[in-house]
Amino acid sequence: MAQVDTIPLEVADAPVTVDLLAASARNERLIVMAWRAGITVAGLALWEYASGRWVKPFWISSPSAIYAQLADWVVTGELWLHVQITLTETLLGFVLGAVTGIGVGLALGLNKRLAAVLDPFIIAFNSLPKIALAPLFILWFGVGLLSKVVLATFVVFFLVFYNTYSGTLAVDQELVDVLRLMGGSRLQIIRKVILPSVLLWIFTGMKISVPYALIGAVVGEMMASNKGLGYLIQAAAGQYDTNGVFAALFVLMIIATGLHTALKLSERLMLRWKEDGS
Amino acid sequence: MSEAPLIEYRGVARQFTSRRGTVMACEGVDLTVHRGEFLAIVGPSGCGKSTLLNMAAGLLKPSTGRVFYHGAPVPEPNTLVGYMTQRDTLLPWRTVEDNVAIALELRGQRKTERHRHAHDWIKRVGLSGFETAYPAQLSGGMRRRVSMARTLAYEPETILMDEPFGALDAQLRLVMHDELLKLWAATGTTMVFVTHDLTEAITLADRVAVFSARPGRIRAIETVDLPRPRDVFRIRFDPRFGELHDRLWRYLEESVRGDIMVG
Numbered sequence: 001m002a003q004v005d006t007i008p009l010e011v012a013d014a015p016v017t018v019d020l021l022a023a024s025a026r027n028e029r030l031i032v033m034a035w036r037a038g039i040t041v042a043g044l045a046l047w048e049y050a051s052g053r054w055v056k057p058f059w060i061s062s063p064s065a066i067y068a069q070l071a072d073w074v075v076t077g078e079l080w081l082h083v084q085i086t087l088t089e090t091l092l093g094f095v096l097g098a099v100t101g102i103g104v105g106l107a108l109g110l111n112k113r114l115a116a117v118l119d120p121f122i123i124a125f126n127s128l129p130k131i132a133l134a135p136l137f138i139l140w141f142g143v144g145l146l147s148k149v150v151l152a153t154f155v156v157f158f159l160v161f162y163n164t165y166s167g168t169l170a171v172d173q174e175l176v177d178v179l180r181l182m183g184g185s186r187l188q189i190i191r192k193v194i195l196p197s198v199l200l201w202i203f204t205g206m207k208i209s210v211p212y213a214l215i216g217a218v219v220g221e222m223m224a225s226n227k228g229l230g231y232l233i234q235a236a237a238g239q240y241d242t243n244g245v246f247a248a249l250f251v252l253m254i255i256a257t258g259l260h261t262a263l264k265l266s267e268r269l270m271l272r273w274k275e276d277g278s
Numbered sequence: 279m280s281e282a283p284l285i286e287y288r289g290v291a292r293q294f295t296s297r298r299g300t301v302m303a304c305e306g307v308d309l310t311v312h313r314g315e316f317l318a319i320v321g322p323s324g325c326g327k328s329t330l331l332n333m334a335a336g337l338l339k340p341s342t343g344r345v346f347y348h349g350a351p352v353p354e355p356n357t358l359v360g361y362m363t364q365r366d367t368l369l370p371w372r373t374v375e376d377n378v379a380i381a382l383e384l385r386g387q388r389k390t391e392r393h394r395h396a397h398d399w400i401k402r403v404g405l406s407g408f409e410t411a412y413p414a415q416l417s418g419g420m421r422r423r424v425s426m427a428r429t430l431a432y433e434p435e436t437i438l439m440d441e442p443f444g445a446l447d448a449q450l451r452l453v454m455h456d457e458l459l460k461l462w463a464a465t466g467t468t469m470v471f472v473t474h475d476l477t478e479a480i481t482l483a484d485r486v487a488v489f490s491a492r493p494g495r496i497r498a499i500e501t502v503d504l505p506r507p508r509d510v511f512r513i514r515f516d517p518r519f520g521e522l523h524d525r526l527w528r529y530l531e532e533s534v535r536g537d538i539m540v541g
Contacts, residue, residue, distance in 0.1 A: 177337055178367045182381040182432065183357040192380070196371045271371075 061242040069247040083251060085228040089145060089217035090259070093152020097213065098206055100153070101160025106198070109168025110190065126162065130155045131216070134223050143224040152216035159209040160202065167201025168194060203267045210259045218252065229255075284436060284468050285311040285334050289343035291493075292329050302493035303329045307343070309487060309496060311436075316462065316469040318479035320526070321489025322533050327472040329494075331438045334470065335359050360434035362425055364441040368413040374400060374424050375409040381432035399427040403457060419450045423457075430461055436468040443478070455481055455510040463507060476530060480522055481510050488526050490533040497529040 044063045051062035073079035108115040134151050141147035175193050184192070221230025229248050236244025290307040293300050304326030311317050311334075319327050332338035333345045336356035345352045360381075368377050375396045376383075382392035400409055403423040413421055422443065429437055443451045459482060462469060473479050479486045480502055488497045504518060513519055 172367075174363060174365060174367050175369060177335075177355070178361060178363075179380070179384065180355045181335055181337075181357060181359060181361050181434075182384050184384045188384055192384075193369065196369070199371075 058240070058242055061246045065243045066246045066250060069243040070250070073247065079251065082227060082229050082232050082248075083255070085145070086214075086217055086221065086230065086252075087255065089148040089152055089220070089228065090213045090255075092149045093216055094156050094206075094210060094213040096149070097153040097156025097209065098160045101157045101162075101205065102164050102202055104157075105161045105164025105202075106168060106195075109165050109198070110194070115165070122161075126158050130158065131219050134220050138220070138224045143226070148217045148220035148225070148228070151220045152213045155212045155216040156209040159212060160205040163201045163205025163208075164198060167198035170201070171197050200271065203263075203271065207260070207263050207267065210263055211256055214252070214256055214259070282313045283310045283346075284313040284348065285309075285470070286346040286349075287330065287333070287340075287343065288346070290330075290333065290340045290345060291342045292326065292333070292338070293341050304489075304492075304494035306495055309499075311468060311470055313468055314466055315484045316471065316482060318471045318473060318483035318486045319489060320473055320476050320479045320486060320530065321494055322491045322530070323474055325489045325492050325533070326494035327474075327489060328440050331361070331440050331470060331472055334436070335361050335438060358434060359436040359438055360429040360432070362429045362437065362439045362442045364444050366413070366421055366425070368421060368424055368428070370413050373410045373412055374405065374416070377413070377424055378428045378431050380428065385432075396427075396431060399431040400424075402461065403427045419446055419454070422446065422454060426454075426458065426461070430465065430467075433465065434467070436470065439469065439471045441473055442471075444473070451478070452510055458482065459506075459508060459510060476523060476526055477514060480504075480519060480526070481508065481513055486522075486526060488529045488533075490529075497533065498526065500526060 047060070048063050051057045051060055051065075057065065070079065108118065130151070133154060134147075137147045137150050137154075141150055171194050175197070176189055179189050179193055217228065218230035218233075221228035222234045225231045229252050232248040233245055236242075236248060287307045287309040291305045292303045294303055295301075307330065309330075319330065321327050329338065333340055334347065334352060334356065336347075336352045336354040339354075347353070347356055347358065369380070372380070375393055378399055379387075379392040379396035382395060387395075397406075397409060400406060403426055405420060405423055405427070408416065408420065413424065416424065422445075425442070443454050446454065455478070469483075471479070471482060476486075476488075483502055485499060485501050487499045489495065490497050500522060502522060504513060504516060
């Protein structure tokens, strides 16, 4: 945090210090990167060496075989097909779940009586392991895209809803009072105090729900489907094709990391006031 | 200073009930705040001083007795008062200029206009150049200045201050006192200033009300007959200041000693 009151005394030697600090931070980053690269290379090399020598490739496959499998899927266009399906389910589920979660969370947060009435139902539904609903949704909505989207939506909804609702309860009453005394209307207070302070909670809920959206989609695919990465894993395992299982898992990992990074970037853009202070 | 009553507490008591039992915050309070005056309320911590401010703001009702504003029961909330609390109540996601301009924004003033007004106040509290900074980037003293600018900028009829400088170091407090008195002299707002620091109270106020420890009751009210404008850095050494301080301290001391014996 900038202690601006004392700056004039320190201004003289600030640039040098800042330069040194930046340089050492850059160095530190390089060292960390180098270690990461080293661990990756060493791990892959060990895996490749062990496969066929210490452990049968049937159990652990090998990086080169996984690479070959991925290359094959890319050439045949199969990979893109499955990725597209899983991504569509995940994103649709995420967006629908987030929108409804934010909406209902705010509605209950701003309407105390409604929240009190619905409280036991919410707790009951929330404590249910959402994945257990997959068979029911497949029964209702078929083996296609829809049942997976519904499952992902359901999972995301509860996470985002719960965070949004908690956020409305955590709004600083003193901030609200200050605006009331200034003559702010209910609507103005919602727009200028409640929504901005809940935004942080909404983002947290959205961030933690991204991997769950993916889980919802993939679990749905594994239970009943003929497309998507979940199906790919299930089908490969059914044929004792370890290369296929690992290759599909690798793709899932890339997708999950990509989604997480995208959300983190958008959060940084929207919550600039917070970033600056720390 | 006119003698017209603006805020009147009549036989006011307020109790709070929690799981641990019932606490009497203040009791039997009869107090009148005149229009345009600077009234300081001094008392040990926990004597219900903040409770009195909350009642004048219409955020809290008395358990017994009544509080009047302009001769009528205090509206809830009382939008004629501005409130500066001990805690930071700046909106952290707004820049300094948008924080200072918020009351004008709520009144629907145009952006260019309210920013011009806000910049004027930011300059008066000595923060030019920080218009687009966020509160988290400022020091505690600077944030207090922003709060002060925000409260004064929309010119509420009365300003309630609840230990506004309590968290600042002694030197910075004197600087803030100086600024506050200058800004107040230019506006003529009615001030109710709560503090546990008797020196602060005498330095700033026209009248000082001393409260006892909980349940808070008024022990004494004295007029501070020190001329204005006051030099906040030197006024402590004025003999009349010392006399008044001695007299009021006796009341305060009893409460403080009593507090120690009870606690």
